[in-house]
Amino acid sequence: MSEANQPEKIHLPKTSESENLKKIRHTTSHVMAMAVQKLFPKAQVTIGPWIENGFYYDFDSPEPFAEKDLKAIRKEMIKIINRKLPVTREEVTREEAERRIQSINEPYKLEILADLQEPITIYHLGEQWWDLCAGPHVENTAELNANAFDLESVAGAYWRGDETKAQLQRIYGTAWETPEQLAEYKRRKEEALKRDHRKLGKELGLFIFADPVGPGLPLWTPKGTILRSLLEDFLKQEQLKRGYLPVVTPHIGRVDLFKISGHWQNYKEDMFPMMAEDDAARLAEQGFALKPMNCPFHIQIYKSELRSYRELPMRLAEFGTVYRYEQSGELGGLTRVRGFTVDDSHLFVTPDQLEQEFLNVVDLILAVFNALQLKNFRARLSFRDPKLDKYIGSDDAWEKAEGAIRRAADTLGLPSFEGIGEAAFYGPKLDFIFQDVLDREWQLGTVQVDYNLPERFDLEYVAEDGTRKRPVMIHRAPFGSLERLIGILIEEYAGDFPLWLAPTQVRLLPVGEEFRSYASDVVSKMRALGIRAEVDTSGDRLGKLIRNAEKDKIPVMAVVGAKEVEGNALSIRTRADGELGAIAVATVLDRLKVGNENHGNF
């Protein structure tokens, strides 16, 4: 499938990059709010900001909006635009704003007003409608192109983003300078949907979800399992080179274990319900729980012997599957599931070793991303929010840990941003954030500095001077969740895995039945070299064999007919480059082998 007929590139700026789009989207959102209040007179207006690809407006309405209503709202908006209403800015005193809000009985605006700084500005659409707004806006609705906006979806949203407050109705829309931009925006959205890992995962047969098993619990098919194993093996090799020690721990443990770690107190509701022998045990909170984290288990291995400073850093690593009872509305594809495998490791280090070991971990993570050709990520310094009290441990421990993370990011020159309030309850993190096809952000890799769990579990080592000292822990996972990583990889690659990760690397396509035995012989040779190859025995014509192989996104296709048998060759066709012509079998084997070894392509 060639991308030769690409349309000419249309630049689609984000709102934050374009003053003009800010104006257009601000005003369009006001036009939408005016239209909504015309059609739903009981709807109250709350907030309606621009977002990077459009805008939204939140309404408090006794009648819920349905997708069907969007059409009518859109029509009403076009009428408003065509009336060429002037958009006028008015500066008012706080008292005057209050008076006007009272007169139209919109209590949400009073709350908004309370948070506003002077000058307080009101934007009017003609004579009929106004809202508190800082602008900027276009000068007249006539400047909006009635063919360059659209309403996209309705959604629920809480007032002030607080789930204890009123549930509002949100309408998402988009608006552009020209209809061409809108069309291009929609085209890109459609393209993105084709890369959606849920769609491709099904098409490529990598994983399934089964209703009888339960929501958020993926089942890995043979092809998906090959992919998982390749990723696991790759990282295990990398870790062996770097002095990690493999461990295996069970999927369940006593609730008490999670009480010591603090997970039970913090996340009881987000864990699968405890298993108790009887009601009395349940009431006493005595029983077993599916593990939501691996750290308490690794800690027990550390604690099982008296440790010397000579053993540190001790890097215990496990692909540990954890279970979290995620909220039902949060589940989706592989990016948010209830059972997932963490490429987890816990590093027990002396305070002196912390900074260097932290750098080593980040180096590993970046090497992993590099091998997977992942470039589109951001590093987040996830620190605690001093206003919240959900954290354990002393201020001193937190300051030390946050300082170590900040220095590491500086030392590496890692472009990063701070996420205040994004820390774990036991310590700050350095997180690596990726986007899916719908621009939603997901955390993959993470490194966490932890002074607290060593304290809670009373961890020790014998120092050089013979005294008992407290180690520091680093929690780290380059993939984060194998499930989520694979979801992101599918979308990054659009289903076209690099040769070394493709579940099926080569498919041999015999042009007739009489060439099957030759093809089978070649496949045997390939398999002996660890190459994942198969023969298409469907008996279809070559065109169909190729079509199916292309649809299955097999990276290397090898056509076998009389000419190839004669010359002990294969006619190679790749997904990436099309027909390459006849190549000797020995050469093909060699190139495939090298591709696997180098994590490269054919």
Place this chain on the structure above:
RNA sequence: GCCGAUGUGGCUCAGUGGUAGAGCACUCGAUUCGUAAUCGAGCGGUCGCGGGUUCAAAUCCCGCCAUCGGCUCCA
């Protein structure tokens, strides 16, 4: 968990009160074929699950489950 939408053969979808359909996949037969679909026949569905309205429900109503879009949450 909250708001809204959706749920029809393995897959993609049509069917809005009156006998469940198509294409692909699958099976069988014919075709022996060289770089993105050979032809024909056949098999396959408790219309997500449970209840209700009706002479009659895939279709209307209620409850539940799941998926999707958001919100909230994310150790």
